[in-house]
Amino acid sequence: MELAIEQAKLAQKNNEVPIGAVIVSGSNIISSAHNTSNDPTAHAEMLAIRQACKLLSTPTLYDTDMYVTLEPCPMCAQAISFARVKRLYFGAYNPKGGGIENGAKILQFCSHIPEVYGGILETECSFLLKGFFEKLRDFTNCH
Amino acid sequence: MELAIEQAKLAQKNNEVPIGAVIVSGSNIISSAHNTSNDPTAHAEMLAIRQACKLLSTPTLYDTDMYVTLEPCPMCAQAISFARVKRLYFGAYNPKGGGIENGAKILQFCSHIPEVYGGILETECSFLLKGFFEKLRDFTNCH
Numbered sequence: 153m154e155l156a157i158e159q160a161k162l163a164q165k166n167n168e169v170p171i172g173a174v175i176v177s178g179s180n181i182i183s184s185a186h187n188t189s190n191d192p193t194a195h196a197e198m199l200a201i202r203q204a205c206k207l208l209s210t211p212t213l214y215d216t217d218m219y220v221t222l223e224p225c226p227m228c229a230q231a232i233s234f235a236r237v238k239r240l241y242f243g244a245y246n247p248k249g250g251g252i253e254n255g256a257k258i259l260q261f262c263s264h265i266p267e268v269y270g271g272i273l274e275t276e277c278s279f280l281l282k283g284f285f286e287k288l289r290d291f292t293n294c295h
Numbered sequence: 296m297e298l299a300i301e302q303a304k305l306a307q308k309n310n311e312v313p314i315g316a317v318i319v320s321g322s323n324i325i326s327s328a329h330n331t332s333n334d335p336t337a338h339a340e341m342l343a344i345r346q347a348c349k350l351l352s353t354p355t356l357y358d359t360d361m362y363v364t365l366e367p368c369p370m371c372a373q374a375i376s377f378a379r380v381k382r383l384y385f386g387a388y389n390p391k392g393g394g395i396e397n398g399a400k401i402l403q404f405c406s407h408i409p410e411v412y413g414g415i416l417e418t419e420c421s422f423l424l425k426g427f428f429e430k431l432r433d434f435t436n437c438h
Contacts, residue, residue, distance in 0.1 A: 192377035
């Protein structure tokens with residue numbers, strides 16, 4: 153999760169939403185990514201899945217774990233299931249936009265359901281996001 | 296929808312799942328795509344959204360309509376909402392994997408809800424998919 157947080161900090165430096173994701177297999181890092189703008193599908197999880205599938209030349213990431221700093225949205229949750237990720241570890245819960253423990257709770261409709269562990273380094277993960285949105289709000293109020 | 300069906304037929308020629316999507320703005324075609332393999336996120340709708348956003352250098356496709364030959368899955372449904380597509384026209388209904396009228400019915404959880412019209416050229420759209428999966432089943436049974 154610390155590597156995913158590093159990715160989120162990289163996003164923050166580029167004025168992108170600070171969310172990071174890492175896919176590992178055992179002790180090997182397969183891919184890592186952070187949110188980017190100008191493409192609504194370019195969430196950290198989606199980019200990490202696409203990178204990993206390209207690297208391994210396969211659409212199925214059996215025996216991999218994903219670490220992501222925020223609870224995945226329904227789009228990413230479904231992609232994680234399609235990719236057959238074995239375990240999902242996420243940081244902050246997302247009551248408004250999450251699709252794992254919140255909202256549509258997508259995994260109940262999926263044929264592959266990864267093991268899910270939420271709230272990993274939650275304080276650090278959510279601190280990054282709160283800081284970003286507070287800054288954005290201050291910017292919007294002044295412009 | 297006929298252009299989306301053409302995309303699905305292109306996929307079929309390449310032994311990909313025959314699903315096609317087109318994004319239009321008025322009478323202008325912005326992007327068109329079909330499913331591709333080796334990447335679980337590469338559904339026709341996702342590729343069409345990514346192409347359109349790249350072309351227009353924006354993450355929001357206001358005043359666009361999407362035509363897709365199959366009811367979008369939850370991943371694509373959420374992406375369609377994120378992209379602010381105005382109207383969604385789909386062909387065949389997908390009771391097993393769909394996320395619009397079936398399964399998680401994702402749009403009820405979304406902040407942007409496109410107008411939705413299902414069953415457009417439904418017979419032709421589903422005929423393509425049935426043919427593909429029958430061929431796949433025959434192949435699997437023989438190998």
